[in-house]
Amino acid sequence: MVTQTPAPTPVSLQADGTWEPTSWRALPAAQQPLWPDPADLEEVLERLATLPPLVFAGEARSLRAQLAEVAEGKGFLLQAGDCAESFDDLSANSIRDKLKVILQMAVTLTYGAGVPVVKVGRIAGQFAKPRSSDTERREDVELPSFRGHSVHGFDFSAESRRADPERLLTAYHHSAATLNLLRALTKGGFADMSRIHQWNLEFARESGECRRYEQIAAEIDRALRFMRACGIDLDHEATLHEVDLYTSHEALILGYEESLTRRDSLTNDWYDCSAHFLWIGDRTRQVGGAHVGFLRGVHNPIGIKVGPSTDPGELVEVCGLLDPERLPGRLTLIARLGVQNVRRVLPDLLERVRASGHPVVWACDPMHGNTFRHDSGFKTRRFSDVMAELVAFFEVCRDRGVWPGGVHVELTGDDVTECLGGSEEIEDHHLERRYETICDPRLNVRQSLDLAFQCAELLRA
Ligand code: PEP
Ligand code: CO
Numbered sequence: 001m002v003t004q005t006p007a008p009t010p011v012s013l014q015a016d017g018t019w020e021p022t023s024w025r026a027l028p029a030a031q032q033p034l035w036p037d038p039a040d041l042e043e044v045l046e047r048l049a050t051l052p053p054l055v056f057a058g059e060a061r062s063l064r065a066q067l068a069e070v071a072e073g074k075g076f077l078l079q080a081g082d083c084a085e086s087f088d089d090l091s092a093n094s095i096r097d098k099l100k101v102i103l104q105m106a107v108t109l110t111y112g113a114g115v116p117v118v119k120v121g122r123i124a125g126q127f128a129k130p131r132s133s134d135t136e137r138r139e140d141v142e143l144p145s146f147r148g149h150s151v152h153g154f155d156f157s158a159e160s161r162r163a164d165p166e167r168l169l170t171a172y173h174h175s176a177a178t179l180n181l182l183r184a185l186t187k188g189g190f191a192d193m194s195r196i197h198q199w200n201l202e203f204a205r206e207s208g209e210c211r212r213y214e215q216i217a218a219e220i221d222r223a224l225r226f227m228r229a230c231g232i233d234l235d236h237e238a239t240l241h242e243v244d245l246y247t248s249h250e251a252l253i254l255g256y257e258e259s260l261t262r263r264d265s266l267t268n269d270w271y272d273c274s275a276h277f278l279w280i281g282d283r284t285r286q287v288g289g290a291h292v293g294f295l296r297g298v299h300n301p302i303g304i305k306v307g308p309s310t311d312p313g314e315l316v317e318v319c320g321l322l323d324p325e326r327l328p329g330r331l332t333l334i335a336r337l338g339v340q341n342v343r344r345v346l347p348d349l350l351e352r353v354r355a356s357g358h359p360v361v362w363a364c365d366p367m368h369g370n371t372f373r374h375d376s377g378f379k380t381r382r383f384s385d386v387m388a389e390l391v392a393f394f395e396v397c398r399d400r401g402v403w404p405g406g407v408h409v410e411l412t413g414d415d416v417t418e419c420l421g422g423s424e425e426i427e428d429h430h431l432e433r434r435y436e437t438i439c440d441p442r443l444n445v446r447q448s449l450d451l452a453f454q455c456a457e458l459l460r461a
Contacts, residue, residue, distance in 0.1 A: 003122070006134070006176050007454065012357045013416050014024060019270075019296065020257070021261040021270065021294075021297070023293060023294070023297065024254050024258070024290040024291070024293045024294035025254075025290070025326045027293045028036045028288070028289055029289070029290035030149075030284050031131070031273055031281070031283055032253065032254070032284060033147050033151045033152075034163060035165055036162065036163060036448040039166050041165040042168060043449055044165040045255045045258070045259045045403055047169065048169065048256065048259035050170060051260075053260060053271075053274075054125070054261050054273055054274055054275065055179075055247065055274075055276050056102060056171075056273070057264035057266065057269070057299070058260075058264075058266070058301065059246070059275070059276055059436040060271055060277075060300045060301065061234065062084055062244070062277045062297075063120070063244075063246045063276045063300075064120070064170045064300075064301045064327075064330060066118045066329070067118060067327030067329035067332060067361055068328035068359075068377060069116070069118075069296040070169060070403075070405045070406065071249050071276055071329060071359045071361045071403075071405065072117070072328065072359075072403075073403035073430070075115055075405075076109060076115045076116070076117050076118070076390075076405060077114065077120065077332065077363050077405055077406025077409075078102065078106055078117050078118065078119050078120070078406065078407060079121075079122065079248060079334075079407070079408040080102050080106055080121065080407075080408070080409045080431070080448070080451075081102075081122030081126060081139045081217075081411065082098075082104065082122055082126055082410065082437075082442065083122075083129075083182055083410045083437060083438075083439040084129050084148050084149070084438050084439035084440075085149070085152075085174070086125075086128045086149055086321070086438050087170060087174060087449070088149075090174050090177060090178065092181060095123075096182050097201060097412075097413025097414065098121070098123065098412060099121075099190075099245065099414045100188070100201060100342075100374045101413045101448050103191060103199050103201050103243065104178075104448075104449060104452070105179050105448060105451075105452035107216065107220070108213060108216060108452040108453055108456055109452055109455060109456050111216050111220060111456075112216070112452075112453065112457065112459070113455075113459035113460050115459065116374075117118075117242065118244075118406075119243065119245045119246065120245075120246045120247070120276070120277055120308075121182070121247055121248065122173045122410070123182070123248040124178040124182060124246060124249075125171070125175040125248075125274055125430065126249040126255075127147040127148045127149050127150035127171040127174070127249070128150045128151060128249070128250065128253045129146065129147050129148040129250075129252070129439055130254040130281045130284060131145040131146070131147060132283070133145055136156070137179075143158060143161045146161070146438065146439070147163075148169070148439075149167065149170075149171065149438070150168055150171035150253060150256065151163050151167060151169050154165060155291075168256050172260075172314065172417055174304070175275075179446050182245055182247075182259035186244070187323075188229055189241070190219075191242060191243035191245075192241045192242075192300050193224065193241070194224075194240075196209065196217045196221070197214065197217050198219075200213060200214065200217075200295065201445050202415070203412060203415050203445075206367075207446050208423060208426070209445075209446045209450050210446075212453060213449055221433065224240075224438075227236070241315075244380075246276040247276050247277070248276065248278065248282050248303070249275050250278070250279050251278035251280065251291065252281065256274065256454065257272050257278070257329055258294070260272060260273050260274040260310045261392075268295055270281050270298050270299060271296040271298055271299050272295075274298050276449065277302070278298070278331075279304065279332075279334065280292065280302070280303065280304050281305050282306070282307035282309075282310075282336065282368070283304075285304055285310075285315075287317050287318055287321070287390075287431075290324065292318055294419060296322050301329055301331075301332065302330065302332070304318060304321055304332070304334065305306065305334050305336055305368070306324070306334060306335045306336065306337070306349065307332050307336055307337065307368075308338055308341040308345055308369060310349065312349050312352040312353075313420065314353070315333070315349060315353065316352055316353060316356045316358075319333075319353065319358045319360065320358075323358050323360075328359040328413060329359075329361070330403075331358060332362075332363055332406070333360050333363070334364070334365045334408050335349070335362065335363070335364050335365065335393060336361055336364075336365035336369045336408075337368075337369045337389070338369025338370055338383045339366075339369070339370055339389040339392060340390045342389055342392035342393055342396060343392055343395075343396060344367075345395045346392075346393065346397075347396055347399070347400060350362065350396065350397065350400045352399065352401045354400075356403065358448075361405040361406060362402055362403070362404065362405050362406075363405055363406030363408050364390055364394075364406070365409070366385075366387070366389035366390045366393070367381060367406075367440065370382065370385040370386060370389060371440060373456055376428065376431055376440070377428065378432070379441055380418060380441045381420070381440075382420045382421050383420065383421035383422040383426075383447050383450075383451075386409075386443070386451065387451065387454060389409065390454070391458065392453070393414035394459075394461075403458070409443060409448070409451065410440055410441070410442045410443065411444070411447075411448040412442045412443075412444065414440060414444065414445075415434060416434045416435065416437070417430045417431055417433045417434045417435060417444070418434075418436070418437055418443075418444070419441045419442065419443055419444070421451055422443075422444075422447040423446065423450055424446055426444075
């Protein structure tokens, strides 16, 4: 049987249709690692290009459809995970525990606010980091800043910080292994609503947040028993037994993304098959830059980080390049403004984007604008600032009649002490106890759940 191939949709292509996965190479690419030998890099990229895609185009399209609902105010995006995944932390427990927190947050939001929650992990590929400074100095030694495990090691030595393209292959295989377990857990019974109590993490079980979660879980149990008693057949209701968890990372190292970009056999469109959702960071969103130039040609849903220095006119221009057809669900704008900037900067951005007619999702990343270096040397964030930015985001959105469509956070399923405050009152001198991130400070389990409860209240208000 011959199936007819639909004509490629011209989304994101230039008027002359000349986009290719390699087109970005003619444009200035910010934040690329300094690979010692370009020939070695190209050899690795060629090998990557022969490996299977990590995700399918159809999955990216499903996510785009769900985000289209969010853009219309009929859903909420929860995007969460590590700042930087680590090659040294690829274990079943760590993946499962991150998933548990995300599932708990999603249940809290769905139940508390009564809206469907679209779940996207910063997971299975979040291995590359942009940096404000090219080098890092410790006493008399100056070395390249840490750019993620897909580039080099974290240890502060010349040997470790030497960029090695073979690491891109390791990043691919780690992503594949992570995604494999996530697919098994989300589709194989672990994410079944009947196991909702088991998502509480043992070490936090007695905390106020976990008890509050337990109450919700008990209410959901009761509602399910009631529906069963009414004769409703819940066994065949797939949404009660499986979860869709999509993957995402910052599309930073463009050679890697190029190698995993494939044509969808069904539509003939290009998709970056390294993850379902890719975002452009605050440092790489330039109109004429290679990151925008690359992502305009792939059909995945795309995020753009929107920092306090964003010029509204330029943002609209970038939206025009990435979403010429004004396709709902194509673009998610992730405001990461810092608590002190939201009320000053966000209103104009919301208005200008609205006037441009792009049906975007507006989400809030309350983490990246609130980072500071503590006297002890640790990079940290105050939970109170994180919450205050989220509150301000909701207020400004509501004030302007824009749906506050999502939250984007850095978290872990471990009991770390990286962000200050929260109900367990992590204080300055606690930071050193369990400061384990290899990049930015993450919310721990209790702080993450607390944020979800407060976010559900904001959504309900
Ligand atoms: C990040 O999300 O880890 C990050 C670096 O964000 P931003 O580009 O917003 O600074
Ligand atoms: Co970060």
